[in-house]
Amino acid sequence: MTNHSASLREQIEEMIAVGVFKPGQHLDETELATRFGVSRTPIRETLIQLASMGLVVIRPRRGAIVAELGPQQLVEMFEVMSEMEATCGRLAARRMTPEEQKALLAAHQACLAALEAHEPDDYYYKNEVFHEAIYAGSHNQFLIEQTRNLYRRLRPYRRLQLRVRDRLANSYREHEGVVQAIVSGDGDLAARLLREHVMIQGQRFSDLMASLPQLSQHAA
Template identity: 90%
Template sequence: MASMTTHSATLREQIEELIAVGALKPGQHLDETELATRFGVSRTPIRETLIQLASMGLVVIRPRRGAIVAELGPQQLVEMFEVMSELESTCGRLAARRMTAEEQKQLLAAHQACQQALDAQEPDAYYYKNEVFHEAIYAGTHNQFLIDQTRALYRRLRPYRRLQLRVRDRLANSYHEHDGVVQAIIDGDGERAARLLREHVMIQGQRFADLMASLSQLNQDAA
């Protein structure tokens, strides 16, 4: 039973990853037979996995028409990033107060790893290191409920956060914003950490326009 559960979790993670990296694009139909062949399983575990992904908001299951990768409209995106920025802001405030010396070391190591990806100009590598960086901040809150809620929304927004990093200069800007956040947390300045993380995650104005343009380009490439 344990191995079945593990296999199911692995399948979910693999399909979730394909959505996050844009290999399965917003609005794309998810063919159960095709996915079953791709992963070497029957259609039953694929169907169960799609139901799990639907509960996470990554997939939409339509009666008699099958599943598609969930699409977020412009207004939904703004609203979700607005909530994401507040959750991350709260994480920053608590982490600045509660992080242990060991957790601060892990945060600095994650920050250093982001710099290496930036220096190599590898957006994909930076994206994964960026996830580790944010996870280090979440862990520092010592509030499991907050961690779970923040992580769930982060996962829902993964495809869009990833796309943002492909916009010109966003890698360098993201890293410099991290720099300020790290310093605020190490200094124990919760209010500064909160403000900087809110600004780091919030998309508005030009950043939102850039994200929409990237998304439009992604959909054209898929056509």
């Protein structure tokens, strides 16, 4: 993959994650080519890449649309996500180097700065760095890749969760427990706390379902 096509994929992926392109929205190749100043060929290749990641669905004769996840599918994917992150946390508690622990603490501190600045979008990006630090600390490349892939599919929904009232403060508080467990080497506690942090159930599920129309409104 060339740097140019990787950049194109990252830009469109980011626009899906932040809701510029909404679930169910048609992605017109000609419009995208004009927007990014390229021919339709790299756009088509990029949409195929995004389809292989599950972010886009390509339908015969109807072109590409942003993938939509129904409530049941969302719950199932968050269920798997929570177990994968729990495993990352358990392994990170055993395997993180002192340098990686410093990176985790720095990411945690950056989340606090975004929280105190009341910047939910900034917190969202700092939150990604925080979780990425835990994945890296697992030292299991296959697990890291699979966890990242699922995280990417769920990015629009995880971002939406952070917009629910009080979720930023609660998210940071949950991070605090995870950090302490990992730094102290308590893998079982780290796993349990991460599982609870990521899982959507009860009130958190209701909040996410109530927020979904915001994500998909204005879809073409």
